[in-house]
């Protein structure tokens with residue numbers, strides 16, 4: 001529907017199973033349905049202005065707060081559509097859940113352009129409300145400690161780190177910072193150090209927030225797995241990390257220097273299909289011989305030359321001082337597996 005014109009040719013609705021009754025869209029489906037419609041309109045080459053009508057997507061004030069967060073996502077997508085396809089995007093209109101005759105008249109005024117050029121409108125009673133920025137009064141910052149586990153996606157980024165510092169300053173049981181690079185993210189080691197100094201128990205998890213199974217793990221027991229390795233009369237705390245590399249080579253190395261050193265010890269052209277080949281190509285022969293060969297032989301009762309290369313992926317190698325292993329989720333493994341589907 002466009003403000004000035006008639007109804008465009010109706011595009012095909014998004015495909016559904018033929019004889020199956022269609023359930024009402026679930027929350028995430030609403031934005032996906034709008035996306036499907038936009039794609040269909042593009043595919044059909046229709047050059048028509050598109051309005052999107054919602055209900056309970058926006059709040060208009062302190063007395064109008066009945067918002068469905070998922071429907072609000074439709075407005076999020078609509079604003080992206082407005083930026084990306086301005087020629088064919090008309091706008092967003094939010095109606096009360098039970099539209100009456102007044103609502104219908106107001107809606108008609110918007111669609112025919114009689115209500116002016118606003119493109120994000122809420123119809124409430126006799127009023128048409130346009131989207132505006134308004135000053136807000138900040139509530140006093142909370143200071144009481146949080147309990148349980150706090151998971152922060154993007155936790156190693158600028159804002160995530162800032163949020164983590166504020167939470168840590170309040171005192172909390174466990175902070176889980178999630179980002180795709182995890183401890184490899186720039187500044188992650190320093191951030192962890194700072195948070196731990198504030199008294200927080202910090203875990204940095206390398207995971208993609210779009211990976212739902214990975215996101216199912218949010219609470220952990222207090223159990224800390226520790227592995228120590230004895231080499232040449234010295235005790236090292238596994239897994240291989242910057243601490244082990246510095247101690248083993250007897251030098252204080254930065255992460256960059258450690259990587260450069262390891263690169264000189266990792267010959268090219270190895271068969272990385274076996275655990276031994278892959279391990280030597282990533283950490284070099286000396287560290288492999290000292291810490292991996294006997295360990296894997298004991299752990300899997302198999303010669304590392306007979307283990308597949310990807311098995312080494314189960315043993316972390318870090319260029320930070322983090323020596324912690326993954327923790328155990330509070331739910332038992334059966335329910336975890338169920339959640340993973």
Ligand SMILES: NC(=O)c1ccc[n+]([C@@H]2O[C@H](COP(=O)([O-])OP(=O)(O)OC[C@H]3O[C@@H](n4cnc5c(N)ncnc54)[C@H](OP(=O)(O)O)[C@@H]3O)[C@@H](O)[C@H]2O)c1
Pocket residue numbers: 153154155156157158159160178179180181182185207208209210
């Ligand atoms: N900084 C501001 O002033 C500001 C203002 C308004 C809005 N924002 C928005 O707020 C968000 C954070 O801003 P920022 O300044 O903190 O950005 P940032 O420093 O780039 O941090 C983004 C964080 O998100 C992580 N990340 C990105 N994609 C991810 C994914 N798929 N799964 C898990 N982690 C992911 C990044 O780490 P990896 O790359 O390792 O995954 C990084 O830790 C952004 O969406 C930004 O647009 C920021």
